Amino acid sequence: MLRFLGLDRLLRLITRSLMYLWVRVQVSPNDLELLGIDPNRPICYVLQNRLLSSVLVLEAEMSHLGMPRPLSSMRRFGLREKHSLICLTQEHRNPLAKPRHAHSPRLVSLMDAVFEDPTLDVQLVPVTILWGRSPDKESSWLKILFADSWATPSALKQFITIILHGRQTILRMNPPISLRQLCDDTQSSERSLRKVSRVLRVHFRRQRTAAIGPDMSHRRTMRSDIIGSDVVQAAIAKEMETHDVTRDVAEARARIYVNEIASDYSYPVIRFFEKFLNWLWTRLYNGVTVNNFEVIEKHVADHEIIYVPCHRSHIDYLLLSYAIFTRGYMVPHIAAGANLNMPVVGSLLRRAGAFFLRRTFKDNFLYGAVFNEYLHQILSHGYPMEYFVEGGRSRTGRLLPAKLGMVNMTLRSYLRDHKRPLVFIPAYIGYEKLMEGGTYIGEMQGRPKEKENLFSLVMSIRKLKKVFGRVHLSFGAPIYLDQHLDTHMPNWRADGPAAADSAAFIPTSMALGLEISTGINASAVVNPINLLSLVLLSTPKHAIDEDQLAEQVALYKSLLAAVPYTERVTLTELDGPAMVAYGEELKILQRRKHPLGDLLYLHEEEAVLMTYFRNNTLHLFALPSLIAVLLLQCGDISDEELLRRVKSVYPFLKSELFLRWNEDELADVVAQYIDAMIDLKLVNRTRSGCLAPPKVSSEEYARLHILSRGLRQTLVRYHMTVTILNQRGTGKLTQQQLEELCHLLAQRLSFVREFSAPEFFDKGLFKGFLDTLKALGFIQVCGQGTIVFDKRLGGLAQEALEVLPSGIRQAILQVTLITDEEVNIALDALEASKERKKQRAAAKANS
Template identity: 40%
Template sequence: MSHFLGLSSFFFTILRKILFFWVKTEVVGNEKDFLQLDPDKPVCYVLQYSSFSSRLVLEQECLAAGLPSSQAPLPIGGKGIRRSFFFLYSRQGQWFRKRQSPTVTQRLKHMVHEATLNSDLDVQIVPVSLLWGREPEKQKSMFKMLLSDSWSVAGRLQKFLIILVHGRRTFVQFSKPISLKSIVDETSSETENHEEIATRKLARILRVHFRRTRQAILGPDLSHRRTLVHSLIHSTVVKDVIRETAKEEGISPEKVKARAIKYGDEIAANLSMTVIRFLSRLLSWVWNKIYNGVNIRNIETVQEIAKENAVVYVPCHRSHIDYLLLSYVLYKHGVMVPHIAAGINLNMPIVGPLLRRGGAFFMRRSFKDNKLYAAIFNEYLYQMFSKGYSVEYFVEGGRSRTGRTLQPRPGMIAMTVRSFLRNSSKPIAFVPVYVGYEKVLEGRTYLGELRGKKKEKESVFGLFRSLSNLRKSFGKVNVNFGDPIFLSKFLDEQQPHWKDQAYDAEYRPKWLNHVVNELADEIVTRINDASSINPINMTGLILLSTAKQAMDEKILASQMDTFSNLLKQMPYSPHMSYPEGCGKDWLEYAEEMGLVSRQKQNLGDIITLEGNNATLMTYYRNNILHLYAVPALIASLFQNNPMMKREKVVFLVRSIYPYIKAELFIHWSKEEISEVAEQWIDVLINNDMLHVEGDSLCRPSTGSANFVLLSVLARFIIQTIERYYISIAVLRNQGPGVLDAAELEEQSTQMAQRMSILYGLNAPEFFDKTLFRHFISNLKENGIITEDEAGKLIYSEKLAGVVEDAKLVLNAEMRQGVLQVTTLS
């Protein structure tokens, strides 16, 4: 018998090696850190479908990853089990074999039986999903059906063809182990048929697991593009708009219908897995050329969510690389790439068709005045969600030129919510994604635009010009997936009775705008929760907080360590990430990237920001400004005050916080901020940046190292408060009932630009119109200013209190400078 087993093993090994002369695999989840297998417990693998070739692939990947062999005996019970694997589905017949329903195999029964007899026995059951070709089926495609591994008639000839055609694109995903003991223990209360019930439950869990995993990897079946476009025209809502448009324009419905088909053709994606695979290989080469690595965090959450939900990926928008990078990361980790909303300006020759086949669907910047286009686009999005496709769009609208998260534009979110209200059978989950660059590809372009240069229009020639960047290094990229938002749960919280209403394509409930705005703010807030700190933004954060953007090398490295440790003591979010190494390593890295300069000195080298780098570094600093906003606000209160009562500090933080929260999308609510401020005060005390004297807080002695640290921390937020003061000073100087909101915004912007020149501020966002607009809007929301019948701004006595509070933060020179410039103007 042992001779037979040895011979069988020999032939199995030979066939495995022959198979892998042709087969190439992509494997996910086989890392030991991910599986966390207990070496003291036996391991048994489970494959979905009975297939000898699948056994060969499984064993190859187990050996390659250093995992326990699937061919080894499973040491449980007296005789044990011959092999450490089993199939969930079996087949009948020879050449044309049909799959049966999930089969409870003898191996599974034996394992459950032994676990029932021995309460200490546990087997780690590892589900392994294996897909030949990893390609979603096209509806009504006989060729794809013939070569699909899910076709009900699957014989040896078909399997040979599948391996021949798809074998070089084989995808294998290991999932976390299921404890046999836990399943048996959960059913132990059953007095009768305990063993049978445990067996059926385990088979059911595995069946659901494989179905959901397949859904996450492949997504739903793809509709033929022409079929999809014509289905849009046949929807009731689009038919109504076609008739209405024909009547308004006095033309035949057929002409309007032809226009509608043209719109649908302009919008619809044409996702091709051949192009996806090509882009995957191309982008692998590109990332290796321009980046030192792509770090990914919390991808496991996405893999689980995609099994049951239509996923809406909502990344921050810092670069055109964002959507390419996200699709690449998802594809490499076994998640189906999303359909991506792209601006119509990207539908250029060569590039447009390639992006469309990569999953992009194109949308015009505005279509409020085009009812027909709006109806087609809304219907397209509705069909995407109702069929369970994943979608990606940028809630900020455009790319951030300042490095801050921009105010969300709720248009796409509103369409998503309305689609869900029409048909909530398929759950929708929003997944915030933070993409953190150490050096953004368009950095120099942004620099020109921030200084007033006209935005360049995208073109093929511009794309070719950007290829020169392939010779440069852009450091590492961090892709952090944040805490998901489940739309149904969010609606339950905002509108508990939303399910009691009936919704059609045209109905907009009164509460819709409020809920959409709340959802938009929650999305960008959770994007910020997943921020990444890296050596570049830490270097910029501190150097830009010095008067001359220069600092002693050792002091700079030490301060980077200090401020990094502050966040570790009071973490902003469990989803954020930190860089490896220490301040000294980060500083050397920033120098290698060419973003800081070194001046040699006998007493110690000085690190400086020179020329364009000083302005460019504000972009990277702004990526993480929200992480330090609250402690920086506390520190700023001690710049002009050596001592202050603790309760006064908390009161002032509570007063100023709503404006900073709204601008930087910080996650703590107004009700929570007092407690958070108290906690941050304790952290600063523990780090000797504040001292306690009775019921008062004191800053360190002037000139001490800790006083310098407190001053640097304060400067993280001072410019933001100065900008607020400019608007208030302009308003008070003009008096009530003189300016409307637009005039105040314009005058504040001009004033800030002048102050920037006079005081040498290298921060273009200091005079960003949108920031002033948002601040003025928040003053209205908080009742500080109101509008009269003519739309002019009226302010209450609260404004005087705000001015008095500003004296505690801003130094006399800055306040006087603002007032002088305002008065002269």
């Protein structure tokens, strides 16, 4: 209608005049004669994308320079074209639409004219318009975020870009391309058209790469490859058959899944995050320390890298990428839960390299095929990747058992195609205070898990006024996938993709998950808060004399230095008094003045939170703590007997804490710890050659006693579980029922004793212990689903009983002495509670 009334020109003139009140354009090169443009021959300008702002800028600048205007007609050269402008591509924003590669109608028309008239030639003049300078020269967050990128911007984003960058706009003209010369090389109009389009696309890609860096967005560069792959096409055919839909509908669903999953890597957004995180770390933390980064530098050039960090906080996503990017390496593409794909936040994370996956997609084979193919495309193109093998954030501070979904998909992709060697890099992330600490404790105590949303994120900004100490990132020993497969699947190279269907695949994947978890723990960073929590939570009322606290944390540090867990474990540089002062500075420790010496203690709420930081490094003290327990309970004991008792408990500790030693290494390791504890006067060697604890009245005995209590809750859980099994009898309970019963009884015991930490009655820990009992053959699950066992379990219960103080033994016996009727009532109540929760969830979903 506007064109019919002749108002379109007026509207463009008004828009251009308003825009040029702000926009300033630098034309390059300064002397257009250097380009060799012949004004006596037809000229047609070529822009990569159709943006009104770019067209208006080109129109204005060509008019100022006395050049033919892009919106003028080409009729004076005998051509029918109303404008002298070609827009090479136009972004399709509808995810349901098939990607089209149709040529510009004007280019088709000009090509036909050149073929019809042998004397005609058209000069195609490529023009690149960049809104803003290179992001690395910008100082403003917004300017970085809205700098020019590969994606065609929306109208709103382009408007903001003009406001921010309009005064630094660059118009870069290039030497003309002879359409006649390109046509003379081919006999077919269609082939010439494809050639011209290809030449122009390559030209613009090179120009934009030189200005803003390479296009790393999988959403633009991989979408057609994913949809066209054999795997996805087979899934589309199955979707058509299963759901009785047409191919267009099935392919549309596949494209929706690609858009839902794929990252949209943007260098300006990465730079924006870098500046934001520089501000955040300064505001929130006392600093970020990175250890063992040389392992990345060694492998980044010739290996496909998968970073596998532990998952403690939402900060993890940002921290690892920040540490890598600021050291000059490419940010990995990060597997993130679909729950984080929130409005605004999800878009930013996607442009920072995140790709999103659903919690489960077992029943959606098309989604599974698309996701697997997307993962394979990332790996086969050599992009670094990051995912959390735990699956979710740890609520207890302990490393969670590996969930093998992503590991399995990685293995299948590598078996299918392994152009470059692949290496897993475990990474340990340690905090001194947690933003989510209060939320974690609430969830452990039974509060429903909070769903991530934009409101809760905005509310968390209040915490930016708090100080959260330092953050520690440490990279572990590399795990080479080739070597792992050679060990567990010797024929994998010959079998190729078929190896993924072999019987050895699942055990290989499980072994890899365990190796990753062990590698994470083997690169731990021991900070002052870890040591302070270990000591204070081992005291009856979480209170201790100031000097005694300083001496005990210094003792722990000395013990770790004397027997290093691995060479990659990093110890705090602070001494005992400095660690105490640091705990007060972070307002974790409270002081009570006393004439005989000040006491330091934890508030009850703070004590619960501190269990998280104790659990971060509990694995480093598991063996010395167990040795201390045995010495205090047994008195004089021979080295052989001590080792035998350690070996009886060690498999359960190894499974729960992902300890690194095999059973045949225990003798040497235990001997090293004993020598170190003798040097620290925690253990005495008697004349008969036995080991004995110090005198009860000595300071050393008190220190040994505190050391022993670090493992007490773990041993209590073990003993309580086997006690309940023995009391109930073989074949009476299913594993799920036993886990529920242990959970309830542990809750009761925590009220009777000082085990106030919610992780003491965590169902996951009981499940892990029962799984280890099954793996070792102490229990079995029969056909009816109940647990059966023999006399060996009774012997295990007796051994566990002997390492606990008499008061705790009595408390466990009292709590576990319940009748079958009471057990059934409790389990029925739990089932009813679960059913009510399901009904409420279903009603909420339907509403």
